[in-house]
Amino acid sequence: xxxxxxxxxxxxxxxxxxxxxxxxxxxxxxxxxxxxxxxxxxxxxxxxxxxxxxxxxxxxxxxxxxxxxxxxxxxxxxxxxxxxxxxxxxxxxxxxxxxxxxxxxxxxxxxxxxxxxxxxxxxxxxxxxxxxxxxxxxxxxxxxxxxxxxxxxxx
Numbered sequence: 001x002x003x004x005x006x007x008x009x010x011x012x013x014x015x016x017x018x019x020x021x022x023x024x025x026x027x028x029x030x031x032x033x034x035x036x037x038x039x040x041x042x043x044x045x046x047x048x049x050x051x052x053x054x055x056x057x058x059x060x061x062x063x064x065x066x067x068x069x070x071x072x073x074x075x076x077x078x079x080x081x082x083x084x085x086x087x088x089x090x091x092x093x094x095x096x097x098x099x100x101x102x103x104x105x106x107x108x109x110x111x112x113x114x115x116x117x118x119x120x121x122x123x124x125x126x127x128x129x130x131x132x133x134x135x136x137x138x139x140x141x142x143x144x145x146x147x148x149x150x151x152x153x154x155x
Contacts, residue, residue: 006107011128020093035067038071041072041118048139056143059143066151072094075096081096103117119133
């Protein structure tokens with residue numbers, strides 16, 4: 001696993017309330033009782049982020065069948081998220097962390113000091129972080145890691 005930073009497995013997932021691509025307020029506590037795949041990514045409609053989002057999209061039914069919800073987080077605003085979600089038919093929530101507060105709460109560092117980090121947190125039904133995966137350049141591996149952890153814990 002790449003460098004794990006900030007929130008670690010076993011830690012309670014920090015609560016947040018952010019606006020999604022449709023303008024609705026999303027809170028982590030609304031998902032208690034479900035697995036949550038909370039993935040932080042650098043920017044809407046960029047090559048690596050598009051690959052990652054489309055991979056989550058292509059596996060979304062598998063996540064849903066496993067009792068998990070996927071939530072993408074970036075600093076992009078609601079209008080950008082709406083456009084990105086529509087363009088790629090993304091069935092999951094994209095939330096706007098425009099001021100970077102949630103990114104800081106989770107301890108998601110910048111890559112090379114400039115690029116917002118790409119980190120995925122797998123949060124269990126009780127709101128505890130089960131697994132953290134950080135890799136700026138292995139975008140599809142975030143999906144594989146999340147599926148593996150959720151399927152292991154559901155068997």
